[in-house]
Amino acid sequence: MGKDVQGRRDFMGMALGGFTALGGLGALYAMKRSWDPLPSVKAAGFTTIDLSAAQENVLNIEKWRGKPIFVLKKTKDMKPDDRDIVIGSDRFHVSIGLCTHLGCIPAYLPDKRKFLCACHGGEFDTSGHQIFGPPPSPLEIPPFKIEGTKLVLGEAGPEFQKMLDAGLTV
Amino acid sequence: MAKFEKANSVNEWLDQRLAVETLKRVLSTEYWIPKDINFLWAMGMVLAATFGVLLISGIFLLMYYKPDANLAFDSVNYVIMSEVGYGWLWRHIHGVGASVVFLIIYIHMFTGIYYGSYKKGRELIWLSGMLLFVAFSAEAFSGYMLPWGQMSYWAGMVITNLFSGGSLEAYGLVEWIRGDYVPGDAFLTRFFMLHVLLIPLVIIGLIVLHFGSLRIPHVNNQEGAEIDFEEAAELYKAGKKKESKVIPFNPVFLSKDVFVMGVYFILFFYLVFYHFNFAMDPVNFDPADGLMTPAHIYPEWYFLWSYEILRPFPKDPGLIAFGIAQAALFFLPFIDRSPNVAPAHKRGLFFVWFWVLIVDMIVLTVLGKLPPEGIFNTLGTVAAVIFLLLGPALIVITKFEKKL
Numbered sequence: 118m119g120k121d122v123q124g125r126r127d128f129m130g131m132a133l134g135g136f137t138a139l140g141g142l143g144a145l146y147a148m149k150r151s152w153d154p155l156p157s158v159k160a161a162g163f164t165t166i167d168l169s170a171a172q173e174n175v176l177n178i179e180k181w182r183g184k185p186i187f188v189l190k191k192t193k194d195m196k197p198d199d200r201d202i203v204i205g206s207d208r209f210h211v212s213i214g215l216c217t218h219l220g221c222i223p224a225y226l227p228d229k230r231k232f233l234c235a236c237h238g239g240e241f242d243t244s245g246h247q248i249f250g251p252p253p254s255p256l257e258i259p260p261f262k263i264e265g266t267k268l269v270l271g272e273a274g275p276e277f278q279k280m281l282d283a284g285l286t287v
Numbered sequence: 288m289a290k291f292e293k294a295n296s297v298n299e300w301l302d303q304r305l306a307v308e309t310l311k312r313v314l315s316t317e318y319w320i321p322k323d324i325n326f327l328w329a330m331g332m333v334l335a336a337t338f339g340v341l342l343i344s345g346i347f348l349l350m351y352y353k354p355d356a357n358l359a360f361d362s363v364n365y366v367i368m369s370e371v372g373y374g375w376l377w378r379h380i381h382g383v384g385a386s387v388v389f390l391i392i393y394i395h396m397f398t399g400i401y402y403g404s405y406k407k408g409r410e411l412i413w414l415s416g417m418l419l420f421v422a423f424s425a426e427a428f429s430g431y432m433l434p435w436g437q438m439s440y441w442a443g444m445v446i447t448n449l450f451s452g453g454s455l456e457a458y459g460l461v462e463w464i465r466g467d468y469v470p471g472d473a474f475l476t477r478f479f480m481l482h483v484l485l486i487p488l489v490i491i492g493l494i495v496l497h498f499g500s501l502r503i504p505h506v507n508n509q510e511g512a513e514i515d516f517e518e519a520a521e522l523y524k525a526g527k528k529k530e531s532k533v534i535p536f537n538p539v540f541l542s543k544d545v546f547v548m549g550v551y552f553i554l555f556f557y558l559v560f561y562h563f564n565f566a567m568d569p570v571n572f573d574p575a576d577g578l579m580t581p582a583h584i585y586p587e588w589y590f591l592w593s594y595e596i597l598r599p600f601p602k603d604p605g606l607i608a609f610g611i612a613q614a615a616l617f618f619l620p621f622i623d624r625s626p627n628v629a630p631a632h633k634r635g636l637f638f639v640w641f642w643v644l645i646v647d648m649i650v651l652t653v654l655g656k657l658p659p660e661g662i663f664n665t666l667g668t669v670a671a672v673i674f675l676l677l678g679p680a681l682i683v684i685t686k687f688e689k690k691l
């Protein structure tokens with residue numbers, strides 16, 4: 118076989134290989150995008166919760182983006198914390214109710230004034246700080262904006278921004 | 288075209304076109320199996336048969352199952368269980384099969400470890416076997432999502448959260464895997480796809496590879512003896528069946544396999560008809576609820592040992608320990624430094640190592656089911672640390688093992 122024939126085969130091989138690789142990359146990108154959350158899921162917007170009816174030391178669970186949201190009105194003798202949401206003279210603990218270990222919903226024990234996660238025994242205090250077990254970080258605070266006695270979840274107001282900047286939540 | 292003679296039988300006709308006679312010889316009638324093996328060597332074919340049963344029962348479940356977060360629960364618990372004629376039978380076969388297949392896989396794996404069947408020449412058998420274990424685990428997990436009960440939802444939540452990588456906080460990856468912030472419809476339908484198509488295809492491919500990787504090294508035997516298969520085969524074919532150390536896979540060995548399978552399936556169907564409850568978690572008979580975690584979340588029994596390695600540690604070390612535990616067994620052929628292919632009871636300390644491994648895994652399995660409190664926490668930590676130390680221990684033990 119002549120040398121130039123060999124050269125032509127090499128060229129065709131490389132051209133074919135190049136286009137195949139290009140197509141393969143494109144296909145991978147399309148596959149990655151097909152697994153992304155749909156726009157409708159991402160837009161699943163904002164939840165407004167009213168805090169005026171809350172009772173002290175009683176945990177309310179709301180729903181935002183499919184996740185449970187803890188709302189706990191603190192009693193006066195509970196330790197205040199920078200993570201509290203303050204409305205008038207009331208302090209609230211508001212957090213995403215998923216254990217920061219692996220995402221179970223901790224239960225609130227009103228007598229012991231703490232959250233207990235049944236999955237692997239993690240515990241949090243009434244400000245959401247981890248006090249026992251595997252959870253590595255405090256319960257997360259969802260983006261919120263205060264509007265009177267109402268809270269809009271999903272929107273980052275100045276109070277939330279301050280907590281975020283201070284590294285009190287992620 | 289090649290020249291074809293007139294065929295005198297269907298077999299001959301096929302042979303001319305597909306070389307079926309050669310295939311039959313290479314893959315069955317002259318695929319030689321050592322005589323010196325026991326019933327544990329039938330576990331491979333028992334696994335293959337169980338996979339077949341899972342496939343058939345799955346096909347029937349597929350006809351009424353609805354992969355939709357609103358419809359899935361009822362399509363299983365109402366339609367299949369009480370409307371479809373014998374629907375309950377397919378479901379119980381599928382559930383019991385999924386549980387029992389892991390018991391047999393573990394027996395099959397530990398047989399391989401005991402007799403040193405993963406060593407020189409047989410590494411690929413071991414590696415393809417471990418890939419099968421991973422694929423079966425993924426298949427079992429994805430299948431567990433489908434009834435969309437409380438355990439489906441929360442197991443899905445906890446397991447997908449593992450991909451956040453602890454302090455790496457890769458929540459984007461977790462949401463990408465789920466297609467949502469929490470497990471939802473997109474999550475259910477993609478795991479449905481994985482369970483009924485992609486993973487079964489992978490499993491079938493891996494079984495072919497596993498069988499293929501057995502053909503040249505042949506299966507091991509009870510003494511780990513190196514057999515001259517060609518010589519032994521000549522003896523057998525010359526009619527000296529008594530003197531030969533081997534028998535053909537088909538029909539001689541296969542008939543023994545089928546006998547063991549017979550005993551196995553009697554037990555299997557006893558479980559299907561009278562004791563299916565162990566494979567049906569009662570918590571999963573409540574529909575999925577994202578606002579209520581069940582009191583205890585635990586996986587099916589076959590994942591408990593690795594779950595218990597995750598549990599006693601803080602988050603990051605727990606994840607690392609878990610990762611090591613998942614991957615460790617893959618490396619067995621390479622961390623066992625001894626050239627001896629022999630049963631464990633002839634390998635000194637290795638014998639002790641083997642039983643410590645088994646007992647430790649059983650202890651981890653039992654603890655995984657108990658609530659994570661007090662003394663169980665301590666025991667769990669000890670058992671998990673022992674498991675992690677068994678790897679380095681094996682390197683040392685086998686390094687100093689006497690050559691047989």
Ligand code: HEM
Nearest residue numbers: 328329330331332334335396399404416417419420506507
């Ligand atoms: C469902 C999946 C599997 C199927 C269908 C399967 C099937 C088989 C069959 C038919 C054999 C030959 C007969 C025997 O020795 O039992 C075999 C041998 C073997 N398998 Fe598997 N297997 C599976 C999973 C595994 C796993 C998870 C491992 C471990 C990592 C494994 C490791 C081995 C080894 C080491 C041998 C060689 C045994 C010897 O040479 O004595 N297999 N397998």
Ligand code: FES
Nearest residue numbers: 216218219234239
């Ligand atoms: S998920 Fe809460 S402690 Fe593990």
